[in-house]
Structure formats: C-alpha cells, structure tokens
Amino acid sequence: MANMNTTFVLLLNLLYLLLITESISLEAVPSNSIAVNANVSCIEIERVALQKFRKCLKDPFNRLSSWVGQDCCNWEGIGCSNQTSNVVKLDLGSSNLCGFEGGSQYTPDQPSCLSGKLDPSLQNLKYLSYLNLSNINFQGVSFPYFLGSLKKLTFLDLSFTMFSGVVSPSLGNLTNLSYLNLIPSPFSDRTLSVSNIYWLTNLSSLQYLNLQNIDLSKAETHWLQVVNMLPSLSELYLSSCGLHHLPQTLPFVNFTSLSVLDLSNNGFNSSSIPPWLFNLTALINLRINLCDLKGSIPNIARASLCNLKNLDMSFNFNISGPITEFIQALSGCGNHRLEQVNLGSNQLSGVLPHSLGYFTHLRELHLTNNSFSGPIPSIIQHLSRLEILDLSYNLMNGTIPVFIGQLIELSTLDLFSNSWEGTMTETHFLNLKKLTWFSLSSTRKSLVLNVTHDWTPPFSLQNVLIKDCQLGPAFPAWLKTQKNLLGISLVNSSISAKIPNWLWNLSSLLLHLDLSHNQLKGDLPKSSSIVWVDLSHNNLTGSLPLWPSVSYLSLRKNLLSGPLPVNIFQRSIPTCLGNLAGLKSLVEYSTSPIRSLLLPLTYSEHMDLTAKGAQREYYSQIFLMNSIDLSRNNLTGEIPEALTKLSLLFTLNLSWNQLTGKIPENIGVLHGLETLDLSCNHLSGPIPPSMSSLTFLSHLNLSYNNLSGPIPSANQFQTFIDPSIYEGNPKLCGPPLITNCSLLPSDGDTEAVDEDEDSEEFRSEKLWFYVSVVLGFIVGFWIVCGSLVIKKSWRHAYFNFVDEKKDRLFVAIKVNMARLQGKIEA
Incomplete structure (x- = not known):
C-alpha cells in the first residue's frame, strides 16, 4: 500500500512538472x-x-x-x-x-x-x-x-x-494566432x-488579418460569414482582393471589436452601401473607396460611430444624394473624433451641412468632384485644425468667405472649378502661413484676385493653380517671393504684360509652368531649366528658344516667326531630335486643342491631347505619355531619321506643315506608335514597308502629300480601309484606292522620277528638251519651205499638185451632193 502511495505521489509530481513546462512554452x-x-x-x-x-x-x-x-x-x-x-x-x-x-535587387541603402x-x-x-x-x-x-x-x-x-x-x-x-499578414x-x-477561407474560423484569437491583394474571388460568397465568426478581430484588410459580392444584410454582428475595416478597390458590382457597416460601433478607420458602390448613404442611428476617425468613400462615382442626415448622425457624439473625411469623386449633392462645423478635430475634408452647391458655410471657420480643404470640381457658388484666412493650420486650399464670384484680397490669406497648395478657378470667370503690387504673402507655396480668374493685367509680382515653387499655372487669367525675367530663375525646384490663354507679350529667354512649359494662346514674339531641359513644350497660337532651328533644344526636329530618348511630349506652337491642368509630383494630372484623329482626355501620370505634336505650323525640311530613335513615342503629329522628302525608311522601329498623322505636307516617295510592323498603330493619316507607289497590304495596313487616309496622293495605288498599280509607272520609275524632280540635273534636261523641240520645228519648217522658195520648178510642181487635189475634191463633193439630193426628191 505504501508503495502504491509513493508511486501516486511521484506521478503527481511528474504531472505538475509537465504542466509547468507547458505553461512556460505558451508565454507571450x-x-x-x-x-x-x-x-x-x-x-x-x-x-x-x-x-x-x-x-x-x-x-x-x-x-x-x-x-x-x-x-x-x-x-x-x-x-x-x-x-x-x-x-x-x-x-x-x-x-x-x-x-x-x-x-x-540589392542597393546600398537596402x-x-x-x-x-x-x-x-x-x-x-x-x-x-x-x-x-x-x-x-x-x-x-x-x-x-x-x-x-x-x-x-x-x-x-x-x-x-x-x-x-x-x-x-x-x-x-x-x-x-493573433496576427496574420500575408500581403503578396x-x-x-x-x-x-485562397480557394476557401473556412480555415479562418479556427483562429478565434485572431486580432489582425491582412489579405490585401490576395485573390479571394473563389471565397467571395462566404468571406463575410467567415470573418464575422472572429470575435477578437480588430483590424481587417481586404483591399484589392477581387471581391464582387457585398452582402446587404448580416443577421448578427459578431466581430464587434473591429476598429479597422479596409474593403477598398473591390468591384462590388454597383452594390448599395450595406447598413451593417454602420453597426460596427468600434470602427476607427473605414475604407470603402474604389468599390463601385451606388445609391445614397444609408440612414444611421445618431451617435452610432462615435469612435470613427477616418472615413474614405471616394471614387465610387455613383454614391448620390445629400449628406446632411449622415453628417448630422455622425455629429451626435459628445466627443467628436473624426479627423479625415474623403467623399470625393461621387455624385453627392446639396449644400454643405452646418453640422460639419462640429467636427473640431477634423484635419482633412475631401469633397472634390461631386455636385455640391451653395456657398461655403460659415461654420467651417470653427474647424481650426483643418489642414486640407478640397472643394474642387463642384457646383458651389457665392463669394469666398474672408474667414478662410483664419484657418491657421491650412496647408492645402483647393477651390478649383466652381462658380465663385466677387473678390479675394490679402485678407483671405492673412494667417495662412502653412499654405503650400493653392488652387482656384471660377466657371463664371467673374472672380477677381485683387492684391497690392508690393504684397508679400505669409505663405511659401509649392504649387499654385489659378484659372479663369481676373488676375491681370499686370504679372503678379508676389510670385517673386515664392522660392519653393514646383509648379505655376496661371491660365486664362487676363494677364497682358511681359513675362518678367525673374520668373525663369525663380526656383531651382520649378518643374511646371503654364501661362496659356493670356495676352502675354515679348520674347522668350534663350535658356530655361523648366521641364514642362505651356505658353500657348498668347502674343509672344521672336524665334523658338533653345531649352535643353524641356520635356514638354507648347507654344501654339503665338506670334513666333522664323524657321525651326536646326538645334532646337539641341534635339531639333532636323537631325538631332533623336537625342531626346526620354522625350515625353513636345508640342511646338501647334494650334491643336491641347491643354493641361497639371502640376508636378502631387497633382492629379489632366491633359487633352489631339491623338487618333480626335481630342482625347488623359488622366493619370502625364509624364508617362510620349507624344510629338508639331501640327499647323510652317515647318520646312525633311523628317529626320533621328526621330526614329524615340522608341517610346506613341503619338506623332506633323500635319499641316511644309515638310518635304521621304518618310523615314525605318519608321517601323517605333513599335509603340498608336497615332501617325503626316497629312497636308509635301512628302514624296513610297510608303515605307517597315510601317507594316507598327502593330499598335490605330490612327493613320497620309492624305494630301506627293506619295507614290503601292500602299502596303501586310499586317496593320489591312485595318486601314478608309480611302480618305490616302486621298490627295495621285501617284498612290492599290486598295483601298480604286487606282490600279498596273496603270501607273513601276515603283522604280516612280521613285526615279520623284528623286529627279527636285534635282538640278533634271531641270537642266527639261530645258534642253524644250530647246530641241523648238529647234527641230524651225529646222523642219525651213527645210520644206526654204526649198520651195529657192527651187522654182519644185514650187510650180507643188502648187499644181495642190490645185489638182483641190479640184478633184471639189468635183467629188458636188457629185455626191447631187446624188443625195436626187434620192431625197425621189
């Protein structure tokens, strides 16, 4: 019995040691x-x-x-x-x-x-x-x-x-597991x-789950059911997971601890915003942007999202209706924590509710690209922590209130594209010492920006964009104080002065300059380090300058004169343009409708470009576009072979000029070319066969030149079946033209004639041909007539012969007429 007790005690001690070891191994x-x-x-x-x-x-x-x-x-x-x-x-x-x-790929800093x-x-x-x-x-x-x-x-x-x-x-x-991050x-x-995610239901302790960019399309019918069974879940990231199903109802909400929910960039097939989202009372961050949601924002209980700090519903494009009730419900909390609100790029409408003013912790308010109307509510002045106010691209009107100048934390003020009126003065900017971004335009073109000539702003801007406002006629001298500018855009601002010399050396950081659609005068400087320049639609004079650093230039519709320099940008259209291997877009005083509201680095770029035969709008990074548009000028000379070195070129428009010579033989190396317009020039020779390899070419216009020979029929040319592409070239033949190539000289003959027509040797040969014809006529005339004058017997014989023939012809006519008359009388 004693042995059994001893054995039992030993077993208890061993069990105790095992339990201690196990507890130690489970330590946090x-x-x-x-x-x-x-x-x-x-x-x-x-x-x-x-x-x-x-x-x-x-x-x-x-x-x-x-x-x-x-x-x-x-x-x-x-x-x-x-x-x-x-x-x-x-x-x-x-x-x-x-x-x-x-x-x-290793680098020294990694x-x-x-x-x-x-x-x-x-x-x-x-x-x-x-x-x-x-x-x-x-x-x-x-x-x-x-x-x-x-x-x-x-x-x-x-x-x-x-x-x-x-x-x-x-x-x-x-x-x-409490933390799981699998972002690829x-x-x-x-x-x-993920083929299915039911295995997640075993992870009852999971607090953090990040499956961003993982394909969950095979689990889209049950993803919500699964994550709702994770009661400890605090942060859930399912951005860009290929989900298309967003359940509208949830019988019960189990993941009540959820503080972060990111469902952004999933195409939920125009689903409505599900009401259960707003029952997650612990939410701090909610991102449902880029989700293809539609309809109005659902009604929510007052004070139901009191912990919410960040709300992003932008870029759904079809969320509509007013936001008054929604904002009022959010403002019902005693402690307003909301810091960031982004409702941009939807179809929201109505006036801005006064309840916005209750969110005193608000730092960012993005309402761009909606249909909000009415004036800026006065209660906005209570948002003393506001750093970003973006009301651009709406239908708002009225005057811009002076209290804007009291928002001392404001770094971005974007009031672009609304129907503002009235006058903005220095008072509107009085305390905006932190302002780095200022954007303003009025669709009514009745807003006046009136500051004194010697005004020194309290801010130091990085980007300024003013359009369709009355800023002139003098050039704004206050810009001279802005030494950190990356971009300046003063479009259609009624400026009729000369561009001051100090502007070109204002800031070593300046990348973008757009002064288009004004009445600017004077000549352009000989050099500039600015990368992106648009001075179109002005009254600038002189010749085209030499700007080695420029990547985009538009000087169309000015009063510039003279030929296109051989060393334009040291990368000219004659011979040296090919050195621009990184060329993005070049538009030399073209009259094509192209404009941009671009400012570099931080701006959402917008550009209208005449390409593929029509004006097209481009959003996204403008510097990814490689295009040359030199249309509607008086450019002369040949298309340089060096141009074919621009391997990333996708648009080439040289139409309506006086260009001569041939189309470069190796133009086919521009494999990315989508648009090629060489119409209305004096180009000659055949269409290069290498153009058949331009597999991305979708718009072609070679009309009204002097091109000759058969039209290529291989590859991409099989899609160009519109005869107007080639009209005005009488020596072109083959489909889609009705001219048969067998009726025209061979390619070799045509090419030889084309080559000789402009040569001095050919002109000399034509002169000798005409001289020989005249001399031959004179010599032949006097050989016949001279012999008749000199030899009397020849002269008598000749005239007797002529008289005899005349008499026989007269008798024959009389006899035949008599016979014809007899038959008629009979």
Whole structure:
C-alpha cells in the first residue's frame, strides 16, 4: 500500500512538472521572456534547423554574419525562452521592398534584403511563437504547407515574400494566432490566392488579418460569414482582393471589436452601401473607396460611430444624394473624433451641412468632384485644425468667405472649378502661413484676385493653380517671393504684360509652368531649366528658344516667326531630335486643342491631347505619355531619321506643315506608335514597308502629300480601309484606292522620277528638251519651205499638185451632193 502511495505521489509530481513546462512554452513571445543574454544556450536540434534555413538564403550584405557558433540564442533575429532555451522568436523581417521576380535587387541603402528558398527545417522549431519573414524574396515558390505545424505561433508575418499559388489551409491549425499578414509582393507577376477561407474560423484569437491583394474571388460568397465568426478581430484588410459580392444584410454582428475595416478597390458590382457597416460601433478607420458602390448613404442611428476617425468613400462615382442626415448622425457624439473625411469623386449633392462645423478635430475634408452647391458655410471657420480643404470640381457658388484666412493650420486650399464670384484680397490669406497648395478657378470667370503690387504673402507655396480668374493685367509680382515653387499655372487669367525675367530663375525646384490663354507679350529667354512649359494662346514674339531641359513644350497660337532651328533644344526636329530618348511630349506652337491642368509630383494630372484623329482626355501620370505634336505650323525640311530613335513615342503629329522628302525608311522601329498623322505636307516617295510592323498603330493619316507607289497590304495596313487616309496622293495605288498599280509607272520609275524632280540635273534636261523641240520645228519648217522658195520648178510642181487635189475634191463633193439630193426628191 505504501508503495502504491509513493508511486501516486511521484506521478503527481511528474504531472505538475509537465504542466509547468507547458505553461512556460505558451508565454507571450514579445514580453521579457525572450532571452537577451549569453547565459541561455539554444537547443541543438533547433540550432541545426536554423543553420539549414540559413544555407538556403542569399545574404550579400552579411546581415546574418552573427549566425555562427553553438549558441543560436545570440544570433541576430533569434529569441529564446529564458526558462526552456527553446527558440520562440524568429524575426528577419525588413521594412524594405526587397526584390523582383527571379531574384533580389540589392542597393546600398537596402542592406537587410534576403532571398532564396524557405527550408522546411523550420518546422523543427516546435515552440516558435513569433515568425516574421517579411520582405524576404522567396522567388515565387509555392506557399509553404509546413507552416501549419508551428502550432505555438501567435504572430506570423509573410508580407511581400514573393510566395505564389494557394495559401495553405493548414494555417487553420494555428489556433493561437493573433496576427496574420500575408500581403503578396507587388513585384511578383505570380498571384497568391485562397480557394476557401473556412480555415479562418479556427483562429478565434485572431486580432489582425491582412489579405490585401490576395485573390479571394473563389471565397467571395462566404468571406463575410467567415470573418464575422472572429470575435477578437480588430483590424481587417481586404483591399484589392477581387471581391464582387457585398452582402446587404448580416443577421448578427459578431466581430464587434473591429476598429479597422479596409474593403477598398473591390468591384462590388454597383452594390448599395450595406447598413451593417454602420453597426460596427468600434470602427476607427473605414475604407470603402474604389468599390463601385451606388445609391445614397444609408440612414444611421445618431451617435452610432462615435469612435470613427477616418472615413474614405471616394471614387465610387455613383454614391448620390445629400449628406446632411449622415453628417448630422455622425455629429451626435459628445466627443467628436473624426479627423479625415474623403467623399470625393461621387455624385453627392446639396449644400454643405452646418453640422460639419462640429467636427473640431477634423484635419482633412475631401469633397472634390461631386455636385455640391451653395456657398461655403460659415461654420467651417470653427474647424481650426483643418489642414486640407478640397472643394474642387463642384457646383458651389457665392463669394469666398474672408474667414478662410483664419484657418491657421491650412496647408492645402483647393477651390478649383466652381462658380465663385466677387473678390479675394490679402485678407483671405492673412494667417495662412502653412499654405503650400493653392488652387482656384471660377466657371463664371467673374472672380477677381485683387492684391497690392508690393504684397508679400505669409505663405511659401509649392504649387499654385489659378484659372479663369481676373488676375491681370499686370504679372503678379508676389510670385517673386515664392522660392519653393514646383509648379505655376496661371491660365486664362487676363494677364497682358511681359513675362518678367525673374520668373525663369525663380526656383531651382520649378518643374511646371503654364501661362496659356493670356495676352502675354515679348520674347522668350534663350535658356530655361523648366521641364514642362505651356505658353500657348498668347502674343509672344521672336524665334523658338533653345531649352535643353524641356520635356514638354507648347507654344501654339503665338506670334513666333522664323524657321525651326536646326538645334532646337539641341534635339531639333532636323537631325538631332533623336537625342531626346526620354522625350515625353513636345508640342511646338501647334494650334491643336491641347491643354493641361497639371502640376508636378502631387497633382492629379489632366491633359487633352489631339491623338487618333480626335481630342482625347488623359488622366493619370502625364509624364508617362510620349507624344510629338508639331501640327499647323510652317515647318520646312525633311523628317529626320533621328526621330526614329524615340522608341517610346506613341503619338506623332506633323500635319499641316511644309515638310518635304521621304518618310523615314525605318519608321517601323517605333513599335509603340498608336497615332501617325503626316497629312497636308509635301512628302514624296513610297510608303515605307517597315510601317507594316507598327502593330499598335490605330490612327493613320497620309492624305494630301506627293506619295507614290503601292500602299502596303501586310499586317496593320489591312485595318486601314478608309480611302480618305490616302486621298490627295495621285501617284498612290492599290486598295483601298480604286487606282490600279498596273496603270501607273513601276515603283522604280516612280521613285526615279520623284528623286529627279527636285534635282538640278533634271531641270537642266527639261530645258534642253524644250530647246530641241523648238529647234527641230524651225529646222523642219525651213527645210520644206526654204526649198520651195529657192527651187522654182519644185514650187510650180507643188502648187499644181495642190490645185489638182483641190479640184478633184471639189468635183467629188458636188457629185455626191447631187446624188443625195436626187434620192431625197425621189
């Protein structure tokens, strides 16, 4: 009996020790339980596993140089338990984006980049609770299945790791997981997808879940049902997941702890905004922008989203109706926390509600591109923390209130494209010391900006955009004080003075200058370092300047004169234009309708470009566009061969000039060319066969030139079936023209004639031909007539012969007439 009691006591002690060991292994990893001293030695099997893992990695900057010796607990990125010496933390994550498909791309400022393969030996780290391998380039290998065996994990970050294929459902075994981040690498051309996400229901402790850019299309019918079963979930990121189904109802809301919800950039097929979104009372950040949502904002209970700080519903384009009730409901909270509101690019309407003024913590208010009307409400003056106020592209009217100048934190004031009227003075800017962006225009063209000539603004702008306002007639001298400008746009602002010399050297940062549609006078400077220049529709005189740094230039509709210089920009259309290998867009005093509201770097660029035979609008990055439009000028000479070096060119318009010579033979190397317009010139010779290789060419116009020979019929030319493309070229033949090539001289003959017509030798030959014809006539005339004058017997014989023939002809006519008359009388 005593032996049995002893045995029982021993068993209890062993069980107690096991329970202690188990509790130690479940410690929270980020706490102070991770060893940082040399007294803790790692376990051999775990050290071997780490060494195998290390051998599969490339480490060109020796980030893992400390991974030597027997004590792995002192290696970089390794943490061990103080009690058991087990490896509980592996943190090799990096804040750098470290690679492209096929291998890492290392730079001196990215010493933390690693790449290679993920060795399955990591599954021997049985007590690992923290694993961060973010930004390691695993080169497109399939998502590792073995990670599901690391059941102690509470933290797993595999973001930007270049895995591909299907996310392993074995992650559902990680029931202790509280943090899961699987964002795929933006540099990979391989996708990462999820076949179903029911395995997530096992992760009841999950607080953070980030599946951005992972294809969830196969799970779109049940994604909401699954995440709603995660009661601890605090942050959910499902941006750009290919979801198209947004349930309108949710029987019960289980994830009530949710503070961050990001569903942006999912095309929900014109779904309405579901009311259950506004029942998530713990929400701090809500992003449902770029979701193709429609309809009005649903009614919500007053004070239901009192924790909300950031709300983004922009770029849905079809959310409509007034926002008065919605804003009033949000303003019902005693403690207003709202800091950022973005409702831009929708169809919202009505006046701005006075309840906006209750959000005293508001820092950003984006209402651009809607249909809001009425004046700026006076209660806006209470938003003393406002940094960004964007009311652009609406239907608002009235005067701009003076209290705008009291918003001392304002850095961006965008009032572009509304129906403002009245006058803005220095008082409107009185305390705007932090203003860096100012944009203003009035569709009524009745807004006056009236400041004194010697006004010194309190701000230092980076971008200024003023259009359709009365700013002139003098050039605004206050710009001289703005030394940090990146962009200046003063379009249609009634300025009729000369461009001051100081403007061209105002700021070394200045990239963009748009002074179009004014009455500016004078000559242009000989040099300028500005990259993007639009001075079209003015009264500028003189010749075209030499600006080596320019990437976009529009000088159309001015009074410029003289020939196009050979060294224009040191990259002229004659011979040297090909040096502009990075040319984006060049529009030399063309009269084509092209304008831009672009300001560099931070502006949402807009450009109307005459291409493909029509005026087209381009949004996005204007500097990605490669185009040359020199139409409607008086340019002479030939099209230089060097122009074909602009390999990224997509639009070439040289129409309505006086260009001569041939189309460059190797124009076919411009593989990206979409629009080619050479109409209304004096070009000659055949259409180069290499043009058949322009597979992206969709608009072609070669009309009204002197082109000759057959029209190519291969590849892309089979799509150009409109005869008007080639009309006005009488020597062209073949489909779609009705002229048969067999009726015209051969290509060689035509080419030879074309080549000779402009040569001095051909003109000399024509002169001698005409002289020989005249001389031949004179010599032949006197050979016949001279002999009759000199030889009397020849003269008598000749005239007797003529008289005899005349008499016979007379008798024959009389006889035939008598016979005809007899028959008629009979």
